Amino acid sequence: MQTSYLAHGKVILIGEHSVVYGYNALSMPIQSLNIKTTVSENNDNYHYMDTDRYHGDFFKAPAEYDGLKYILQYFLNLKPSSPYLKISYRGLIPIERGLGSSATVSLGTTKALNEFFQLKLSNKEIMAITNHAETINHGKASGLDSATVNSDYLVFFNKKNGVQILKQKLNATLLIMDTGDLGNTKEAVGLVKNEITSSKKQANNLANLGNLTDQVKQAWISQDAKQVGQAFTKAQKYLAELKVSTPKIDRLCQLAIDTGAYGAKLSGGGLGGIVIALCPKQELAQTIANKCHKLISNYWIEEI
Structure with a gap:
C-alpha cells in the first residue's frame, strides 16, 4: 500500500512577526512550489526517511526534522501495530527561505499518514498536529504557515479567529x-x-x-x-x-x-x-x- 499527498508553499504578504502576537496577517499560496510526501511500507525493521538531504532511520534524522518525528510518533501511537514505514519527500521549495517548506512537509506528512492509516481525522485534528510540529520547528508558530499551505486562496489570518479566505x-x-x-x-x-x-x-x-x-x-x-x-x-x-x-x-x-x-x-x-x-x-x-x-x-x- 502507498499513499501520497502534494502540498504547496506560501508567501506571507504582510504581518510576519506581528501575527505571533495576535495581529492579523495576509498570506498567499504558491502553487508552483510544492512537495510530494509518499508513505509506503518498509521491508527493513525501522522507519525510513528519504529526502534530498537525508536518507536513513526516521528517528535518527537531524534535529531539523524533529517536527516530522513528532508527527510520525503521533500516528504510531494511534496505530501501535503498524508496519515499518518509508516516507519520501520530493519537491522544489528552498528550505529556510520563508516559503513554507517546513509547514508544507508537516501538512503533507500528516495528510499522507492519515490517508495511509485510513483514520479519517478531521481538518481541525490535522491542523492541530501540523501546528504542533511547526511549534517544535520554530519555537512559537502562529499557525499562519500551516493555514496557508492548506489553502488554495489568499488567507487573512489571526490566532484568535483563524482563517478567512479572500478570493479577490x-x-x-x-x-x-x-x-x-x-x-x-x-x-x-x-x-x-x-x-x-x-x-x-x-x-x-x-x-x-x-x-x-x-x-x-x-x-x-x-x-x-x-x-x-x-x-x-x-x-x-x-x-x-x-x-x-x-x-x-x-x-x-x-x-x-x-x-x-x-x-x-x-x-x-x-x-x-x-x-x-x-x-x-x-x-x-x-x-x-x-x-x-x-x-x-x-x-x-x-x-x-
Whole structure:
C-alpha cells in the first residue's frame, strides 16, 4: 500500500512577526512550489526517511526534522501495530527561505499518514498536529504557515479567529526573489521578542506593523495595488527597525522601488530568505529580476 499527498508553499504578504502576537496577517499560496510526501511500507525493521538531504532511520534524522518525528510518533501511537514505514519527500521549495517548506512537509506528512492509516481525522485534528510540529520547528508558530499551505486562496489570518479566505484578485504582479541566504525563523522570533520586551519603541514598531495588515486587506479588496505596495514598504521599515532585515534585503527592496515597483519588503522570518516586490505588470517584475540577478539565487513571478 502507498499513499501520497502534494502540498504547496506560501508567501506571507504582510504581518510576519506581528501575527505571533495576535495581529492579523495576509498570506498567499504558491502553487508552483510544492512537495510530494509518499508513505509506503518498509521491508527493513525501522522507519525510513528519504529526502534530498537525508536518507536513513526516521528517528535518527537531524534535529531539523524533529517536527516530522513528532508527527510520525503521533500516528504510531494511534496505530501501535503498524508496519515499518518509508516516507519520501520530493519537491522544489528552498528550505529556510520563508516559503513554507517546513509547514508544507508537516501538512503533507500528516495528510499522507492519515490517508495511509485510513483514520479519517478531521481538518481541525490535522491542523492541530501540523501546528504542533511547526511549534517544535520554530519555537512559537502562529499557525499562519500551516493555514496557508492548506489553502488554495489568499488567507487573512489571526490566532484568535483563524482563517478567512479572500478570493479577490488584486490585478497586479508579485515578484519573489530568493536572496540565497538561509533565514532562521526561530532565531528571528526570539530576536523580535527580546526587542519588544526591552523597548517601548520596538513594541510600537510591532504594533504599527500589525496594523498595516488591515489597511492592506481593504486596499486589496478595492484593488488599489499602489496602496498595497506603499504598505509593503512601510512594513519593511518596521521589520528593519526590529532587526530582522539584512543589508542585502534592504538593497533589493530599494532596487525594486527605484525600478518602479509599488513597494517591496522581506517576507517570512527574515535574517535572510526572500524579498517580495509588488509590480503593476509582469514585464516590470522581469526587469527588476534581471537588474537584481547578481544579488539573488532564484526568483518567481506570480500574477495576483
